[in-house]
Amino acid sequence: MSRPLHTFVLSDIHLADAELGLPGKSLWKRYKRPKFFIDQSFKRLLDFLENETRGETCELIFNGDIFDFDSVMRLPLHTSLHLTWLEKNRGLFPEEEKSRFKMEVILSDHPVFVQAVREFVQRGNSVVFIVGNHDIELHWPLVQKEVLKSLALAPEEEARVRFCEFFYVSNGDTAVEHGNQYDDYCVSSNPIHPFIKKGKKILVRLPFGNIAGRYMTNGMGLFNPHVESSFLMDLSEYFRFFYKYAIRVQPLIGFTWLWGACVSFWVAITDGLLPAMRDPLFVEQRVQEVAEKANASPEMVRTLLELKVHSAIFNPVKIARELWLDRFLILVLIGFLSFQMYAVIYLMFPISKFWFFFFFVLLVPGLIFYSRNIKSVVIETMEEIFKNAPMVAKITKTKRVIFGHTHRELHTAVDQVEVINTGTWSPAFKDPECRESFGRKCFAWIRYPEGDLTREREADLFEWNDPELIKIPVRK
Numbered sequence: 001m002s003r004p005l006h007t008f009v010l011s012d013i014h015l016a017d018a019e020l021g022l023p024g025k026s027l028w029k030r031y032k033r034p035k036f037f038i039d040q041s042f043k044r045l046l047d048f049l050e051n052e053t054r055g056e057t058c059e060l061i062f063n064g065d066i067f068d069f070d071s072v073m074r075l076p077l078h079t080s081l082h083l084t085w086l087e088k089n090r091g092l093f094p095e096e097e098k099s100r101f102k103m104e105v106i107l108s109d110h111p112v113f114v115q116a117v118r119e120f121v122q123r124g125n126s127v128v129f130i131v132g133n134h135d136i137e138l139h140w141p142l143v144q145k146e147v148l149k150s151l152a153l154a155p156e157e158e159a160r161v162r163f164c165e166f167f168y169v170s171n172g173d174t175a176v177e178h179g180n181q182y183d184d185y186c187v188s189s190n191p192i193h194p195f196i197k198k199g200k201k202i203l204v205r206l207p208f209g210n211i212a213g214r215y216m217t218n219g220m221g222l223f224n225p226h227v228e229s230s231f232l233m234d235l236s237e238y239f240r241f242f243y244k245y246a247i248r249v250q251p252l253i254g255f256t257w258l259w260g261a262c263v264s265f266w267v268a269i270t271d272g273l274l275p276a277m278r279d280p281l282f283v284e285q286r287v288q289e290v291a292e293k294a295n296a297s298p299e300m301v302r303t304l305l306e307l308k309v310h311s312a313i314f315n316p317v318k319i320a321r322e323l324w325l326d327r328f329l330i331l332v333l334i335g336f337l338s339f340q341m342y343a344v345i346y347l348m349f350p351i352s353k354f355w356f357f358f359f360f361v362l363l364v365p366g367l368i369f370y371s372r373n374i375k376s377v378v379i380e381t382m383e384e385i386f387k388n389a390p391m392v393a394k395i396t397k398t399k400r401v402i403f404g405h406t407h408r409e410l411h412t413a414v415d416q417v418e419v420i421n422t423g424t425w426s427p428a429f430k431d432p433e434c435r436e437s438f439g440r441k442c443f444a445w446i447r448y449p450e451g452d453l454t455r456e457r458e459a460d461l462f463e464w465n466d467p468e469l470i471k472i473p474v475r476k
Helices: 039-053 085-090 096-109 111-122 141-151 208-215 235-249 253-272 280-293 298-305 316-322 325-348 354-372 378-387 389-396
Strands: 006-010 058-063 126-130 161-164 167-170 174-177 195-198 201-204 400-403 410-414 417-421 442-447 458-465 468-472
Touching (some): 006 039, 006 174, 039 058, 039 111, 058 167, 085 208, 111 126, 126 167, 161 280, 167 389, 174 389, 208 253, 325 354, 378 389, 378 417, 389 417, 410 458, 417 458
Parallel strands (some): 126 161, 174 400, 400 417
Antiparallel strands (some): 167 174, 442 458, 458 468
């Protein structure tokens, strides 16, 4: 690809299949209704930018989580594929043909988005897809072919579309990486060799966060997976949520959560410990291939891989806490201790069953206190991601680093390295009614100041407040 004059970067769109609603459950996964799709707004943005750049060469970088394979629940009507009970209730496993089907479903439900990207490339521009954690199934060759098939481009136009394993270097001045490699819940253990063999099946290895989203959150349609505050609450908030929403729509939500959490825990541990599939004779060739697509050197690829954090699956206590299984076990323990106290006293003095509940209520405040001291780690994750920016810039020999992943837009500097997070375009709402939105539709625009090619490119973070741009100030 030629060096572009303009580079646009956005991330975390989370395109998925459309949810048309269930009878009597108007709030069930309401955020997935077509009325909340960003397709038209995205197309207007590309048209706006095309007009602003006056036909100059542009590059559009999709920095991870553009597609949300984890939330796709649609099943093939006629297929020779074997589907398990778990797949029928929580979505298809990440096998190549099943991932291809999910990609086909997503693209067919978002024709305007596909058209916008097609027209952008046909105007002589280039597109880069960087794999994130929610679209980790983009690693499959058949899935990439499905994207190209939907774009229906000429061969010379297809050459301007590329898929990068986990990072990309634009124009030698900007490193672009989704950021999940610095989040122990969502890290890809080996983005160079992402496949594992489980029995006779070959799968993409899913990070813990994706597994929990599939097997737990997919069955709890009143929670919005794009906003952590919609499902990370303390006990009192969960009780209020249950009586306001769940008791009418999903009264057995507690049971759904429990078995989903147990399945998530089991799959995360068993899949996470499996070795990556790789041919030792072609390891260096694979690194070279990844480097070429990323405009990088093999040394950059190997060094960046060393920055990734240790996956949370090696800390079972931590993932049990994230799944709320620790609080469930404490609740069971409280019930057991309450019964033991009641039984011991009953052997000496006949007392009513009321005392069992008295002891139970007496011990529950300890659980509430414990729960309130467990906070979301999203802010900590963002700080961990940004902390790695100077090293990423040094390794890639760039002056700025652009991340996504946290859904929090920001333009700042870390140790004199310019750092941008492009936030999210996902259907993020804090409430089941989808009235209180979260985040802003942001993107980074990198260009030569005043079109002067002798100067270094500059970057700005903008919000697309359809149909106008709002520049987000740099935070010092």
